[in-house]
Each structure stands twice: as C-alpha cells, then as structure tokens.
C-alpha cells in the first residue's frame with residue numbers, strides 16, 4: 001500500500017510528490033511543510049488543518065451536478081441545499097463555509113435551539129433555513145421570530161404534538177398583528193424504506209422521527225382547519241447517514257414522491273418541495289476491495305431528478321423543488337488531523353538489542369544463522385525452523401536450562417526472522433503469513449486522542465484514511481497498530497489483517513514522523529469527547545490566494561490546562577492558590593528554588609494537555 005489508497009479516497013485533493021503528501025491545489029505545499037511551519041510557532045501536539053478550498057469544491061460540485069441532471073431531464077423544479085449544522089458547528093469551519101458558498105444561496109439546517117441561533121445569525125436573508133428534530137414552544141417561537149426577521153425558514157413537523165404547538169405559537173405571535181408572518185411548514189414522513197449501514201436507524205418504520213400516513217392525514221386536516229395549509233410546502237425524509245448503497249434511496253424517493261403527489265392532489269396547493277435529507281456517502285476506504293459506496297454523485301443526482309419527474313408526471317402534479325441536507329459529503333474532506341509519532345513500541349526487537357554470548361546455546365546459534373542467511377528462496381523453510389526453535393527454547397527456559405538473556409535473544413531473533421520473511425514473501429499473502437503479521441505489528445504511540453479526534457472510530461469502528469507525511473518514496477514495511485496517548489486501551493487503532501496499515505520503520509529519536517488522519521471534517525469534532533481531559537486539538541485554516549501562495553490563518557491553540565478545568569466548573573482560583581501554597585509552604589526548598597518551581601508550574605499551566613516534545617527534540621535540547 002505504498003500510495004496509501006489515495007486513488008480510492010483522496011478525490012484528487014492530495015497527491016504524493018517525491019516523498020511527501022501534498023495538497024493538489026495552487027502552489028501544492030506539502031502537509032509536512034505546513035505542519036513544520038505551525039510547529040515552529042511553538043504549537044506542538046496534534047494539529048487540525050482546515051482547507052476552505054475543499055469545502056468550496058464540494059459545494060460547487062453538488063450544485064453543478066444537480067444542475068446538470070436537471071438540464072438533462074429538463075426538470076422544472078429548483079435545486080436548493082442547506083448544510084446540517086450538527087455535522088460541524090465550529091466557527092473556523094462555518095465561517096469558511098459561508099464565505100465560499102455565497103453564490104449558491106446555500107443555507108443551514110438546525111436541529112437544536114443553539115444551532116438555530118447560529119443559523120439565524122449566519123444565514124444570509126433569503127437563503128433557506130430548515131429546522132428539524134424535536135422542538136418545544138420556545139424553539140418554535142424562535143422559528144417564527146426568524147421568519148419575522150425576513151428569513152426563508154421551514155419548520156419540519158416531526159410529530160402531531162409539534163403541530164399543535166405551531167398552531168398555538170401562531171396564535172400567540174400573529175393574532176394581534178396587521179401582517180401575520182408564518183414560517184414555511186414541512187412534514188417529516190415516516191417511510192417504510194430504511195437506509196443501510198451503521199447509521200440506518202434514521203429511516204424506516206421504527207425510526208425516531210416522522211409522521212405515519214395516518215398522522216399525515218390528521219396533520220393535513222389540522223393545518224386546513226387552522227388556516228395554515230397554505231404554508232405547508234415541504235415533504236422531508238432522511239434515511240440515514242453514509243448510505244453506501246443507492247438502492248434504499250431510490251425506494252425512499254418513490255415512497256416520498258408519491259406522498260408529495262397525493263397531498264398535492266388532495267389540495268395542499270402550496271406544497272412545492274421535497275427534502276431528501278443527507279446520506280450522501282464519503283469514500284473513507286484505503287483498500288480497493290472494501291469500498292464504502294457503490295454510486296457516484298452523478299448517479300445520485302440523476303436518480304433523484306428522474307424519479308421525482310416520473311412520479312410528478314404520472315400523478316399530474318408540478319415537479320417539486322429538490323432540497324438536500326448533505327453534511328458529511330460537504331464537510332468530511334476539508335479537515336486533516338496531523339499528529340506526531342512519539343515512540344515505536346517494538347524497538348526492543350532490534351538487532352542492536354541482541355546480547356549474544358561467546359558461546360550460545362546451539363538452538364540460539366542456529367536461529368542467528370537462519371536470520372543472517374535468510375533469502376527469498378529459503379524464507380518459508382527458515383521461518384518454519386525459527387518458529388519451531390522458539391517453541392523448544394521457551395520450553396528450555398521454563399525448565400531452567402537457558403537464562404533470561406537467551407530468552408531475550410530468542411524473542412529478538414524470531415521477530416526479526418518473521419519480519420524479514422514477511423517482507424521477502426510479500427507477494428504470497430497466505431493465511432499463515434497474515435497471522436504472523438499480527439504477531440509482529442509495531443505499536444506507534446501517536447500524540448492525539450482517538451476519543452477526541454476520531455470518536456466514530458472508537459464508537460462505531462468507522463475507518464479513516466491514515467498516511468505518513470513523508471518517506472512516501474519508500475515502501476512501508478511495518479504492520480502498524482496505532483496507540484493514542486489516553487490512559488485507555490480502547491484508544492487504539494489495532495492492526496487489521498483485512499484492512500492492513502503499514503508504516504515506516506523509523507527511529508523517532510533521530511527523525512520526526514507524523515501521521516495524517518484524513519476526512520475528519522464531518523461529525524468528529526463536536527462528537528469528540530474530552531476523555532482524560534484531552535481537548536479539541538490546535539487548529540488552523542489554510543487559505544490559498546489567487547497567486548497560488550498560502551496563508552496559515554485563524555490559528556486557535558488547544559485549551560490550556562486551567563481552561564479545561566474551568567470548563568468543568570472547577571474554581572481555578574482555588575486550584576491556583578492551593579498549588580502556590582503547597583510550593584511556598586514546603587520546608588525542603590530555598591526561596592530561589594521555590595521561585596524557580598513556581599515559574600515552571602505557571603508555564604505548564606499555560607500549555608495544553610497534549611505531550612509537548614518528541615524524543616528527537618529531547619535529545620537535540
């Protein structure tokens with residue numbers, strides 16, 4: 001996997017040039033040079049890089065592809081889109097999103113009151129806002145306030161109780177006014193069709209959201225009775241995120257399209273839009289036999305447009321505007337997490353660690369000879385001999401015939417033989433070799449928290465592409481497991497024989513080695529948790545100018561130790577006093593020593609939780 005599957009997941013956004021991975025845009029800087037520039041400013045630990053040009057690429061591709069499909073089928077409805085805030089609410093992302101999307105009348109989707117406030121303050125008046133999820137009277141009132149501000153806002157009814165509250169709020173806020181203003185109304189429908197994959201629960205009959213056909217008819221009557229039917233304009237569904245297969249979407253579109261047409265024929269004249277939610281999948285796979293989706297964006301757009309047209313034609317109703325709420329597709333590629341490797345945990349299996357004696361036990365001497373004369377043509381046979389010798393040597397140790405140094409030599413030699421044989425036999429991937437790989441995998445200790453930065457890996461096993469920042473002109477040979485720095489054994493991306501990751505055999509005391517985790521821009525940041533109090537990493541925005549050069553903007557350092565404690569509602573003044581008092585009250589130090597310690601303490605308190613130095617730097621200092 002020398003190219004780390006870039007042809008599968010990278011969508012031409014990144015490319016390997018000589019030995020580094022570079023941004024395939026403008027002056028094509030390498031991720032390594034960006035990382036080093038930021039680290040030279042004193043920011044250590046993991047760094048999240050954001051690339052607004054990749055947000056722009058996704059938005060323009062989405063709009064252009066749907067426009068193309070509309071043109072091809074001569075479709076009469078409009079195409080509109082909103083970004084679901086739950087996917088990424090971080091200001092450095094959202095401001096970039098709003099900046100790059102201005103020409104598309106692109107809006108925002110909110111699923112909570114706080115998200116609604118972001119939508120109301122950041123969406124340009126006229127661009128659509130959709131509001132989904134459970135709502136109370138306050139949230140519905142906020143939607144009415146937004147409509148009165150002039151926003152193009154649609155409240156999606158998720159249940160009949162909500163519709164009753166809408167009717168109540170309408171009468172509270174509109175009965176004494178000359179010009180009543182009501183938000184547009186949408187209804188989320190409960191489809192038979194469910195999605196596919198780990199997020200499929202959002203659709204289907206047992207899903208948390210949406211109205212059944214019976215409830216839909218009741219809602220229709222309630223709207224009519226309360227003079228609100230002329231505000232019902234959108235049918236909404238969402239069958240789940242990361243929809244790997246296009247088939248469930250087609251089924252859902254047929255169901256939703258027919259519901260739209262039936263309601264329209266019944267008299268819902270204002271009904272004019274169908275919102276297909278999110279679900280558009282991202283290719284996270286680094287392995288060609290394990291792709292995560294079976295369709296392209298063009299196929300997706302063509303299916304939506306074609307099916308809506310076909311149903312509208314058959315039922316004799318106008319073709320609806322098509323809305324999407326794709327989030328993952330828009331946000332995933334824009335963020336790359338870069339984290340330094342701190343240590344490799346199998347350094348002891350290094351030839352330098354051998355403690356061979358003048359006279360070794362014969363089986364150890366033989367193991368050494370197997371190792372030094374190992375070649376492609378004898379690799380399989382020597383490997384079997386080595387494994388056999390190891391069993392015998394371990395038995396000899398248990399019986400007291402060989403000492404600890406002999407046992408250590410056995411472990412090192414057998415590991416070296418396995419590793420070299422696997423490399424020599426890499427074109428013959430047999431089950432035996434695959435099993436042995438598990439045994440010799442290297443553990444890479446990486447300065448990040450999987451709980452904070454890859455929560456979907458921790459919770460759901462979602463894979464993310466991993467690539468080292470340099471050495472990409474050499475074949476990586478170490479089957480790798482990645483350990484994060486939390487004190488939790490779940491913070492590990494274990495070596496997976498079916499989706500193997502190989503990294504380079506490096507000595508981090510001599511050179512820096514960084515790993516990049518790609519496609520982390522959707523969901524990971526806000527879902528990330530502060531396990532062990534590791535916080536959101538330091539982040540920076542990389543902007544490109546017209547002349548191709550880049551700037552590193554909006555650098556936000558990870559929270560310092562006291563701010564983390566403050567967030568947990570500790571009284572940091574009391575903590576500060578307690579620490580200071582304990583140094584000052586100590587009877588074992590002179591005044592100068594105390595001052596020196598206080599200086600150090602305050603320096604550390606001003607830094608973040610991630611580890612600061614790697615061995616190479618320690619040794620250089």
Ligand SMILES: Cc1ncc(COP(=O)(O)O)c(C=O)c1O
Pocket residue numbers: 084087109132202238240241242277278279280325326327328329
């Ligand atoms: C109602 C709704 N719309 C849109 C989305 C975004 O989905 P995705 O990120 O798969 O595009 C979600 C996510 O769960 C959702 O619940």
